[in-house]
Amino acid sequence: MRKNLLSLLFSVFIGLQVFAQDKTVSGKVTSSEDGTPLPGVSITVKGTTKGASTDANGVYKISTPANSVLVFSYVGFTMREIQINNQTIIDLQLSPDAGVLNEVVVVGYGQQSKKLSTQTIATVGSKAIANRPVLSPQELLQGQAAGVQMVGSSGLLGANPVIRIRGAASITGGGQPLFVVDGVPLNDGTLSAGQGAPVGLNPLLNINPQDIESMSVLKDAAAVSIYGSRGANGVILINTKKGATDKKTEISLDTYTGFSDPTSLIPMMNTAQFVGYIGEYRAARGLAPVSLSNDYFDWPTNVVQQGRTNNISLSARGGSQNTTFFIGGTYATESGFTIGNDLRRLAGRLNLEHKVNKSITVGTNLSISNVDMDRIGAENNTFAPLTSAYLQLPNVLPRDAAGNLVNTGFIQNVIGLEELNTNRFVSKRTTGNVYADFKIIKDLVFRTDFGMDYNAGDSKQRQVNLFTPTGSASRDFQYDSKWLSTNTLKYNKDLGKSTFGLLAGYSFETSLFDRIAVSGTGFASDGLPNVVSAATPTQTLEERSEWALESQFGRFNYGYDNKYVFEASLRRDGSSRFGADNRYALFYAVSGGWILSGEKFMKNQDFINFLKLTASYGTAGNDRIGNFSSLDLYGGGVLSDYGGSPGLRPTQVPNRSLTWEETAQLDLGFSTTFYKNKFNLSVNYFDKVTSGILLDVPFPFTTGFASASRNIGKLQNTGVEIDFNANIYDKGDFKWNIGFNSAFLKNKVLELPEASIDLDGNRFVAGSASQRAVVGRTLNEFFLVEAIGVNPTTGDLEWRTKEGAATTTYSANNRVFVGSAIPKWVGGFNSNMSYKGIDLSAQFSYSYGNKVLIDGLGFTDNMSATAGFNKSVDLLNYWKQAGDVAFAPRLGSSTAPLFNQASTLRLQNGSFMRLRNLSIGYTVPKILLEKIKVVRTLRVYAMGQNLWLLKDKNFRGPDPEVSANGPSNQVLGESFFALPQAKTITFGLNLGF
Amino acid sequence: MKNIKIALLSALVLVGASCSDRLELLPEQSLAGSQAFSSAANAEATLRGVYSQTQLLEVFGSGPQIIFDYQADNTDFVGSFPTLQDINSYVTTSPNATIQSYWQVHYRVINAANSVIENVPGIADPALTSEISKRLVAEAKFLRAITHFNLLHMFAQPFQVQSGNTPGVPLLTKSFTGTIEFPARATVAACYTQIAKDLNEALVDLPAASTPASRGRASKGAAAGYLSRLHLYKGEFQQAADFANQIVSATTSYSLATNYSFYGAAPTAEHVFVIINSATDNGRTGSGGWASYHRPASNGGRGDCAMAPSLETSFGRESTDKRFVDLSTLVTAADGQRKRMTLKFSDAANNTDLSPLMRTSEIYLNRAEALAELNGINNESLTLVNGIRTRAGLPAWTATTFTTKAAFISAILEERRKELCFEGHRRMDLLRKGLPLRTTGPTASLAVFGGPKTILPLPQREIDLNKNLVQNQSY
16 A cells, blocks of 8 residues: 555656656666665755655656766665766666675774775684684684684694794794784783693683684784784784674574594504514614514504594573673583593683663673693603604503503503593683773763783693602692783764774783792602602792783774775884883884775776775884893802802893884785675785894803894795685575685795804704794795605615715705795685575685604604614615615615604695585574474584695605694794694584574 | 863873883892892802802813813823813814803803992992902902913913913903903903902902801902912912912911811812812713713713823822822723722712812912022922922922922922822913923824914804904914
C-alpha cells in the first residue's frame, strides 16, 4: 500500500516536471557487484533541489535541463555524477564502498579510518586467527602480514620465535618488536634459561591467543615513531575482545582437541649398521678390531610420542547502553611430541567499560594467567631428549637386565631423566589497565590510563642421584614488574571540508626485574625435592635491575575533502638506559596521502574504486642496550676480594654518550581497490637505515678495559611489500576469496667502524662461529669453508681454497661467505571458501633464498670410530671404488676424520613452503538452531597445522624452519638439533548461546 | 567551570608532572663509579680490588715470574702450553695470547689503581681521615709502580741498553673515564723516573709492616725495598744500598728466617712484600699458578717448570746447599722425563702459596751487592751474604775468600741466583749486569744482552688499535 502511494507521488512529481518542458531522463540503477537492481537510489540534479529515486526495480525517471549533471547516491555505495549530454536513457552501476576501506585501523594511542590513514599497518583480523591451536600470539602472525618474518624456532613447547618486521634493525640490540596489549607495552625479557637452546622460553607465553580480537603490525615510520625509542623493530598492537553496546549477552564455548607428531626425524644408524660401519672403518684404517655389543635400542622413536592438545574457552560478551563487557576464560593442556614436554595454561580476562555520565567513561582490561610447564632440554644439550636420542649409541640400553634405569654417562639416559628428574617452569602474569575518559568540551577528550604488567617465571629442577651423583636441585624465581601511567588529550574537529585531529600525551613507565636463585648438591635421598635438604649450597644469588622511561608525544592530522591527508607525529623519550649526556631522544614522522579516487578525473571510470598514494618519513629508536650500559661500574665478588675482605674493581667503562639506535625510514606506497571492489592491492616500498648501532668496540688494553659498547654501526633494510586480496566469487551460497602477501627484503650492513677486520680486510661482528655481520653484506652472513664433495676418483673429500682450487687439506683460513640466513622473499597466501554452512580454508607460508646451518651434523657426521656418538645413516654412503659418487669419503682417506669439520656440508638451503593451516568446518544453519532455541550458533571443524612441507630435496636436518637463537639479531637460522615443527590435527567446536 | 578544572588538571598532568629524577637509576649488582668512591669503606674496598687483580696469574700470580726464570737459565719450560713454549724457544710472535692477557691485566691493575689515586682524596666522609686517605693513595701508587715495573721487565730492554733511552712501556697515570687515549711508549729512563716517583711518594704515607697480614699490603718497607731494587737495576748503588738499609736496619720487622719453612701460606719476618693467597682467593687459573707450574702432576700440578741444567751446575759447586737438597726433588715432569723441581711452592691442590715478591734475603743481597760496587770487598757485604749462606748450610765467606771486587760481586750474584731462583728475579739480574740470559743451547745466540728477542713483543692487538705504539725490534 505504502509503496503504491509512493509510486503515485512520484508519478505526480514527474508529471509536473514534464509540464516544465524539461528533458526527461530515465534508466535503471544496478549494483556493480552482482547486477541486482538498487531500489531507493537518490538522484538529484546538481546545483538544484530537484530529485527523484529509483523504484523497487531500480528504475527512475527524472526531468531536467539538458546540460545538467545528475548525482546518484546510495548508502553503502560510491556516489557517481553523470553529465546528461542529451542522453535520455542513462543506465548505470553503482559500486559498493569497499567494506575493507570503511574499516577502522588501530594505531598507536588511537584509531583511524583505514581509508584516510597514511600509516602502513598490517591488520590480522579475528577470522585469520580464530581457533588456531597455537600457544603464543607471535605464531598467529606467521605468513599473515607482508613484511613480517616469523620463524618458529623449533617444535619445543614455548620456544622463543624469531619475529622481524621489515628486517632486523639492530645487531647486538634486541630484535623483538614492541608488543602492546590494549595500550600496555609488555615486558619481553625471558624469565627462564635456555637449557641447551641459546635463548629461554617465549616471554609472551602467558598472552592467551584466545583473547585476541585482532593484531595490528605497525611498520612504517608514520606508524611507529609515536612509540619513539622502542619503535625501530616495529610495534605489534594486540587488541583483545571487547563487549558491544546494547547487545544481548552472547555466551561462547570454544573447544578443541588435537594430536601432534613431529614433521620429520633424522635417520640414525641402528646397531647392525653401526657395528658394521665401525668394523669397516677400523679395518680400512688399520685399527685393531673391537668387539661391540649387539644390543639395540631405537632411541629416537622412543623419545617421541603422539602429542595431545586440548583447549576449552568460555566467554560472555555483551552490554547495555552504558556498560559493555567481555569475560573469558581458557583452560588448555598440551603435551608435546617429545617425552617430558607438557604445558597447562589457565587464563582469564575481564574487559569492561562503563559510561558514568555524558562526559565520563571508565573501563578496564585485565588478564591473569598461569602457565605450568614440564620442560625438556633442547638443541645443544645432552639432557635434551631428542638431541641425546640422536647421539646415543644404538647399542646402549636405557635399562639393565632387571629392568632398572641406568646412567648412560655423558650422553644422558633421557628416558630415565624424564621419568625421574624434575624440570618445571611456572609462569604467572597479570597484565591490564584501568582508564577514564573525560569529555571536557565537545570534540576534546582527556584520557588517563594506568597500566601494569607483572610477569613471573619460577623454575625448579631436581636431578636424582642416579644421574647426578648425590643429587642436585635448583630453584630460580624471577619477575619483571612494570607499571605505567599514560595521559592523553585528543581533539578532533570537523570544519566541513577540513578535518583536524590532535593528540598530545605524557607517559611514565618503569619496570623492575628481580631474581632470586639457589642451588645445591648432596642429598640424603631422592625423596627430598628441595634445595634446603642439600648438603652443599652451590649458588645463592639475588639481583635486581630497574629502568624507567618518561615520554611526551603528539600527533597532528589534517584532512581536506577526504582527498588530501597529512599527519605528523613527535615523541620525546627520556630513558634511564641512556647516558647522562644523551638522556632525551626526539623522534618524529611526517606522512601524507592522496586519495586519487576522490578526484574528478577518476570519476569517469569505474574500474578503480579506490586508490590512495602514501608517503612517509620519520625516525624511531631501539632502547635495548641494557639497563646500565652507560655507567662506569665497580663489581664485587670473588675477583675483587683480597686478604679475606671484600673489594671492588672497575668492571665497565663509562660511556656517558651511550644512547638509542636510531632508524630512519622512508615508505612509499599505494593501496587500491578495483574491479567492482573485488580486488584489493597494496604495495609499499621501504628504505630503512639504522644508525648509531650498538657495537662492542675493542679498546686498547691500556685503558684498563677490553671493549665497550658504542653507537657506531649502520645498517640498511630495503624492500617491497605486497598485499593482495581477491573476492573471487561471492554470489548466493558460494563464496571464495584468496589473498597473498609477500615481502622482498634486502639487508645490507653499511658501516661497522672500529669493528674487527678479517684476513680479507672486511669489517665484521661475529654472531657465532659460522655467522657474521659484514660490511657490504648482510647482518647474518654465513662464513664457512666450502666443501666440494667427495672426489669420485680418489674418494677424498675436497674443500675449496679461498682461491677456488680443490684441496684435501682443511683450513679455517679458507672460509668464505657462502650465503645469508636472511630470506630474500617471505610471505604467505590463503584461500577461504564457503558453501552454505561449509567452510574450507587453507593458509600457506613460505621463505625463499635463505640458508640454514645445522650444527648437530658436526656430531652425527663424525666418521671416526672412537667418537662416542651415533652416526647419520648418510655416512653408510661412503666411497668404495673409483667412480662412486658418494656422500662420505673413503674410510681410509686422510679427509675422513675431518669430514665433520665446520663446512658448507652443514649448511642447507632453508627455502620452504609450508601448508601452515588447513581447516574445514560446518556451521549449522540458523533455521535448525532456532528450533532448538538453546543454541545460538554451532560450528564444528577440523584443522590441520603443518600438514605439508615443500623443501629442498637435499635438505639434511630436522626442519628448514628453525632458528635456535630466537629473537637474537646476530644469529639467525642456526640450530643444533631443533625439535622439528609439530604436525597437529585438531577437532573443534564453536558453540554460541 | 568543572570542565575548565579538568582541562587545567589534565594539562598539568601532561606537561608539569615530570618524573625526570626517576630516570636517574643505579644498578644494584654493581656500584656506579660515583658510589664506589662515596665512603671510607668503599674506598678501602676499591683498593682491595686493585690488590685482588695483582693477585692474578697474569701479574704477580706466577705467570710473568716463571717466564723471568725460564727465559733465562734457571728453569726449562717443559709443559705443553704452546704460547709459553714459544717464549721458552725464543720464537714468540706478537699475536701470542698469553702475552696479550698479561699486558691486558697489568693495565687493568694500573687503571684500578689510578681510580683510587684520583677519587679517594675527593671523598667526603668523616670516617675517611686524611691519614687513611693518604695511605690509600700511597698503596695505590705503590701498586701502580710495581705493576709498571713488571711490565717494563717483560717488554723493554734493561736500563743498561743505551742508558734507558729505548722504548719502555706506556705510562698510565690517569684513570680511564671514557675517552680513549692512545699513549705512546715512554722511554725506559722515563719509566724508571715515574716508578721511582710513585714509590717515593708512597713511602712517605705508607705504614710500617707489623702484622703478618700487613706484609701482604704495601708498607714503608715494601716501598723502600722496591726502591732499592729499582736503583740496583739502574746501577745507582748508593741509593740501592740506602733504601735497602731501611729494611736491614728495621730488625724488629724484618729478619732472615732461620730455615726455609717460611715458604708456604703465612707471611713472616722473612717477607717484605707478598701477595697472600688462600684456598678461596688466589690467582690460579686453569692455565697455571705457582705450585701448578712448579709441582708435577703427581702433586696436582702441571709439572711445567723444571730446574735448568745451568742452575743444577751452579748448585753443584756447593752440593750441600740446603736450597738444593731440601728445596728441590726429582719428579716426573710434564714431558714425562725425570726432572728436578723446586719445593718452594707446595700447594698445588688449594693454591695457598704466597707470591714471594720481596724477601729480606733479597734486600740483604741488594745492599751487599751495592756496597760491594761502591766499596769493593767489605765487611758489611760479607756479613749480609753470610747470613744467607749459613742458613743454606754453606760455609761463611771471609775477607780473604775473594781477591778482586769483580770476583766478589759475581759471587754475590751467584748467591743471589741460588737464593732467589724460581721467584722471578733471574732475568733482570742477568740483563742489568749486561749478561746473556743463556750461554748454552740453540738459543744462546738469541739470548745475548740487548738481543731483540730477550724482550717480548707488544701484543699485536695493541699495535693494531694504537697507532702510537712502536713494536719491539724484530717482531
